[in-house]
Amino acid sequence: MRVKSYVDAAIAYNAKERPLYWSNAKVVKAIDAYLAYRIVYRHGLTPMATEYRGLDPHGPIFLTGDGEPYKLIERSTRSRGASYSCDSLSQLFRKLHLQAGIEGASAMSGRRTFAVRLANKGFDLRDINELLGHETLTATKQLIDADPVRLGTIVADVI
Numbered sequence: 001m002r003v004k005s006y007v008d009a010a011i012a013y014n015a016k017e018r019p020l021y022w023s024n025a026k027v028v029k030a031i032d033a034y035l036a037y038r039i040v041y042r043h044g045l046t047p048m049a050t051e052y053r054g055l056d057p058h059g060p061i062f063l064t065g066d067g068e069p070y071k072l073i074e075r076s077t078r079s080r081g082a083s084y085s086c087d088s089l090s091q092l093f094r095k096l097h098l099q100a101g102i103e104g105a106s107a108m109s110g111r112r113t114f115a116v117r118l119a120n121k122g123f124d125l126r127d128i129n130e131l132l133g134h135e136t137l138t139a140t141k142q143l144i145d146a147d148p149v150r151l152g153t154i155v156a157d158v159i
Contacts, residue, residue, distance in 0.1 A: 001028055007133065011072065011084045018133025031061070043067030064088070115140065116147045 001022055009017040022028060038044055039053055043063050046056040060069045072084045090107075097105035111132060118128045129140040 001031065012133055013083060014133060014135060016133045016135060019131065021131075034062075038063065038067075041067065112143055112147065115144050116150070119144045 003021065003023050005020045005022065007018050007020060009015050012018060022031070035053060035055065038055065044056050044059045044067065045054050046059075048054075051057055062070065064070060070086045070089055072086055075083045075085065077083045093107070094105075097103075115128050115132060118131070119125070125137055125140055125144075128144070129137050132140055132143070134140045134143075
């Protein structure tokens with residue numbers, strides 16, 4: 001499995017390419033199981049037996065339950081002209097958050113949690129900034145500083 005790939009600038013929220021690292025053992029194991037599932041259900045196969053597991057290396061990794069690519073919806077924005085989203089994936093994540101007992105979760109809260117955990121482990125702000133794909137270090141610092149859990153802990157310790 002490839003260890004590093006990228007979110008393409010054309011579909012990134014802020015039009016900035018950012019790295020994706022596939023180095024977590026749990027993630028690698030889950031993706032491996034998912035690719036095995038796709039082979040069993042014949043989703044995204046190629047007639048070329050020499051390709052990776054018989055899967056189309058140029059096709060998307062993640063497919064719908066019917067084996068079709070997720071549809072991106074292009075929306076116009078004031079700042080950049082176009083933004084892309086996938087409502088069906090957003091709905092799936094909302095459902096998973098609810099099943100896990102996480103109320104009010106969003107892509108932004110997930111990004112904040114990721115950033116805060118890295119900061120709490122002592123990682124450099126510049127590295128966190130690159131992983132998030134922010135344009136400025138200030139944006140990353142503001143995201144980390146707005147951690148509601150930390151703010152709640154401060155209040156709990158005072159009162």
